[in-house]
Amino acid sequence: EEDCPQNAAGAEPASGQDTEKTEGVASQNGEEEEEDDHEHSDAKDELQSGSGSETKAGDGKAGEGEAKVLKFRVTCNRAGDKHSFTSNEAARDFGGAVQEHFQWKADMTNFDVEVLLNIHNNEVVVGIALTEESLHRRNITHFGPTTLRSTLAYGMLRLCNPQPTDIIVDPMCGTGAIPIEGASEWPSCYHIAGDNNPQAVKRAANNISSLLKKNENKESSTSSGIPLDIIQWDICNLPLRTGSVDIIVTDMPFGKRIGSKKKNWDLYPACLMEMGRICTPGTGRAALLTQDKKCFAKALSRMGHIWRKGQTVWVNVGGLHAAVYLLRRTWERAEEKRSFW
Ligand SMILES: C[S@@+](CC[C@H](N)C(=O)[O-])C[C@H]1O[C@@H](n2cnc3c(N)ncnc32)[C@H](O)[C@@H]1O
Structure with a gap:
């Protein structure tokens, strides 16, 4: 058998949620295992994290004549085995810098902008998410053990x-x-x-x-x-x-x-x-x-x-x-x- 059973193939990957406070800033992890993708390596960790205090829904809304304060979160994807930091730490520190530079507010769930931090070995690409969901599973409903993005x-x-x-x-x-x-x-x-x-x-x-x-x-x-x-x-x-x-x-x-x-x-x-x-x-x-x-x-x-x-x-x-x-x-x-x- 080179493929895996139909029912297992369509299953969503397991994910673990954890909330922690680090150095006075709130952050949230969602580690996602790439089950539907190719061979998984421990070197990859993918999670979402934001920095800065959590804001309640409605925070940052502009009053009359006031400029709206943007809410953001940072999502970090890291691959490589020579890093002395986790993706959580990278997202947290980067989020801190974004907050300081732009004076935006961090909000894990109710954000206007999602900043993407993709780290691959010694290369870093920073971007802004243009879609709410990743497009890597568009058009695919039946997954196999090595379904390509x-x-x-x-x-x-x-x-x-x-x-x-x-x-x-x-x-x-x-x-x-x-x-x-x-x-x-x-x-x-x-x-x-x-x-x-x-x-x-x-x-x-x-x-x-x-x-x-x-x-x-x-x-x-x-x-x-x-x-x-x-x-x-x-x-x-x-x-x-x-x-x-x-x-x-x-x-x-x-x-x-x-x-x-x-x-x-x-x-x-x-x-x-x-x-x-x-x-x-x-x-x-x-x-x-x-x-x-x-x-x-x-x-x-x-x-x-x-x-x-x-x-x-x-x-x-x-x-x-x-x-x-x-x-x-x-x-x-x-x-x-x-x-x-
Ligand atoms: C890496 S997977 C391709 C995954 C695919 N891109 C997807 O999105 O699901 C390689 C595929 O090659 C197929 N394969 C292996 N040997 C083959 C052969 N001799 N002839 C045709 N297909 C073969 C396997 O069954 C497997 O589905």
């Missing part, structure tokens, strides 16, 4: 610069995060996806059904379907014509929750070979996500005649340091295993 799926697709009428394939689609994002955001392309695990294919089909239902309920929607087909297949033997695919975007087994590092030594070269066969020589491109970088590099070195490596984008997947490799299909003919395609 929709936001990352979108980024991978975008790196391939899809053009109208392009055929885009995810040959190891799991619950379908990549093709569903693709079909929603690039509806002029045709998306095909598959997986060798029947349970994963079922979940992907359920996610498509939910999306169709959601679209039906939208008054403004005129769409009568989404340009996406899902089938069960083995990536080493795809039922697709040679040179027929413009773009391949996939999230490969890391060898932790799905498969094993040992299996990857056979799987990765076979994947690159078969993906090279279906992809259009000269113009075809691929964005492949993996954390098993050593195995990927070795496999790619054997397939250098059909794939040329471009940019590598480093990403944090559930606390793991993973890479999105952008590849370009060379003009070289790929090996034909069968004559009938």
Whole structure:
């Protein structure tokens, strides 16, 4: 079994709530385990924290002629094992500085502005949340053990610069995060996806059904379907014509929750070979996500005649340091295993 049972898959991750007073400022933690994401690492901790005294609802409302005092909270996401501070401490100290600089009031629940503090090893990105909820689960209702964040799926697709009428394939689609994002955001392309695990294919089909239902309920929607087909297949033997695919975007087994590092030594070269066969020589491109970088590099070195490596984008997947490799299909003919395609 490579996937986990249906009922467990849809469950929300466990979270623990704790309220504490630190150095005279109120803070609140909600540690969230990324169960639905990739392999979880202890290095990642994600929680929300604010600093400054708690304010009651209604506080900070401007009276006539008075300027409104903004209420804020800081949410910190931290990944990396060399930090001498927790995300709670980072959020608290950063919140203190924001409060002092802008004279805003901290409020954990009734805030106007959510300040995001994303710390990844020695890199810090500060932002303002534009949506109330994170968009990383948009369009997905049936989760699997390694469901990819929709936001990352979108980024991978975008790196391939899809053009109208392009055929885009995810040959190891799991619950379908990549093709569903693709079909929603690039509806002029045709998306095909598959997986060798029947349970994963079922979940992907359920996610498509939910999306169709959601679209039906939208008054403004005129769409009568989404340009996406899902089938069960083995990536080493795809039922697709040679040179027929413009773009391949996939999230490969890391060898932790799905498969094993040992299996990857056979799987990765076979994947690159078969993906090279279906992809259009000269113009075809691929964005492949993996954390098993050593195995990927070795496999790619054997397939250098059909794939040329471009940019590598480093990403944090559930606390793991993973890479999105952008590849370009060379003009070289790929090996034909069968004559009938
Ligand atoms: C990292 S997961 C993909 C997760 C997916 N992006 C999602 O959002 O659910 C890798 C997938 O590769 C599939 N897989 C492994 N070996 C395969 C093979 N030989 N052919 C097709 N799919 C395979 C697994 O079943 C798994 O669903």
